[in-house]
Amino acid sequence: xxxxxxxxxxxxxxxxxxxxxxxxxxxxxxxxxxxxxxxxxxxxxxxxxxxxxxxxxxxxxxxxxxxxxxxxxxxxxxxxxxxxxxxxxxxxxxxxxxxxxxxxxxxxxxxxxxxxxxxxxxxxxxxxxxxxxxxxxxxxxxxxxxxxxxxxxxxxxxxxxxxxxxxxxxxxxxxxxxxxxxxxxx
Amino acid sequence: xxxxxxxxxxxxxxxxxxxxxxxxxxxxxxxxxxxxxxxxxxxxxxxxxxxxxxxxxxxxxxxxxxxxxxxxxxxxxxxxxxxxxxxxxxxxxxxxxxxxxxxxxxxxxxxxxxxxxxxxxxxxxxxxxxxxxxxxxxxxxxxxxxxxxxxxxxxxxxxxxxxxxxxxx
Numbered sequence: 542x543x544x545x546x547x548x549x550x551x552x553x554x555x556x557x558x559x560x561x562x563x564x565x566x567x568x569x570x571x572x573x574x575x576x577x578x579x580x581x582x583x584x585x586x587x588x589x590x591x592x593x594x595x596x597x598x599x600x601x602x603x604x605x606x607x608x609x610x611x612x613x614x615x616x617x618x619x620x621x622x623x624x625x626x627x628x629x630x631x632x633x634x635x636x637x638x639x640x641x642x643x644x645x646x647x648x649x650x651x652x653x654x655x656x657x658x659x660x661x662x663x664x665x666x667x668x669x670x671x672x673x674x675x676x677x678x679x680x681x682x683x684x685x686x687x688x689x690x691x692x693x694x695x696x697x698x699x700x701x702x703x704x705x706x707x708x709x710x711x712x713x714x715x716x717x718x719x720x721x722x723x724x725x726x727x
Numbered sequence: 728x729x730x731x732x733x734x735x736x737x738x739x740x741x742x743x744x745x746x747x748x749x750x751x752x753x754x755x756x757x758x759x760x761x762x763x764x765x766x767x768x769x770x771x772x773x774x775x776x777x778x779x780x781x782x783x784x785x786x787x788x789x790x791x792x793x794x795x796x797x798x799x800x801x802x803x804x805x806x807x808x809x810x811x812x813x814x815x816x817x818x819x820x821x822x823x824x825x826x827x828x829x830x831x832x833x834x835x836x837x838x839x840x841x842x843x844x845x846x847x848x849x850x851x852x853x854x855x856x857x858x859x860x861x862x863x864x865x866x867x868x869x870x871x872x873x874x875x876x877x878x879x880x881x882x883x884x885x886x887x888x889x890x891x892x893x894x895x896x
Contacts, residue, residue: 546874607786609786610782691790692877694875696783697779697783
């Protein structure tokens with residue numbers, strides 16, 4: 542065993558979806574699932590935390606769709622990858638926000654028809670996204686993100702890593718989460 | 728008591744047991760001789776943290792199976808409770824009932840919590856010869872994830888390859 546349990550592997554790299562400066566002293570990684578209610582809750586907290594820390598933090602999102610629990614989660618992740626590949630990282634983050642914002646609209650708010658609609662709103666070509674979903678173009682990419690989470694000690698969604706170490710503290714409140722991030726050794 | 732001093736360590740023979748997996752069916756550890764077993768003790772069915780832990784293992788069963796390993800969940804809940812829980816959460820691996828005498832197997836493995844009356848959250852990787860090759864006691868309330876288990880299964884495979892060069896794992 543080469544690293545203690547709960548260590549991010551691989552570290553953040555060029556394949557990742559990153560918000561914030563590369564030289565930020567704090568790197569916050571989330572393993573998330575677009576159909577997970579707890580991740581949706583985190584999505585309400587994170588922007589405030591990131592705003593508070595400003596350029597001191599960069600935020601990274603990796604996919605961890607729990608297919609057995611959330612039947613639309615894998616396609617939601619694949620749709621986000623399709624949008625990113627076509628329309629760039631800013632579109633990826635718009636897609637990420639749209640899926641969380643609409644997660645609870647209805648039972649089918651993350652089915653393929655809705656995903657394609659959000660993708661169009663995010664700035665991607667809906668027909669290409671539909672083809673990518675049908676052809677599972679990004680299945681391997683999403684699965685590989687999931688496996689990096691498993692090997693890093695992800696233990697449910699969302700799981701956060703701060704500067705490479707799993708964060709087992711409370712992320713549900715802006716104040717305490719931001720304070721905990723400030724205290725992490727850099 | 729369960730703490731880092733009582734949990735059975737790597738190198739110890741795993742105590743055999745025979746426990747109900749359904750109201751009319753039992754499973755013994757020795758049934759799995761010849762392949763690795765992942766034994767996951769957890770405090771209780773239905774508690775949300777356990778749910779996450781077992782749900783995670785349920786998602787990655789195929790990774791355990793790549794190492795020919797069997798995953799067994801074990802808690803002090805009764806077999807009927809396990810049945811309802813497994814069915815509600817669509818779990819595709821057996822849950823063993825350490826119910827009578829309560830927690831007897833957890834005690835043998837050094838992971839029973841007297842005050843709570845439940846097993847601790849503890850993991851064991853047992854090799855095909857019935858020897859514990861890795862064990863881990865998770866801090867209370869912290870779901871341990873699966874990275875330690877997969878690391879241990881990989882070391883087992885590596886060891887098997889080293890012991891029989893050219894042979895199949």
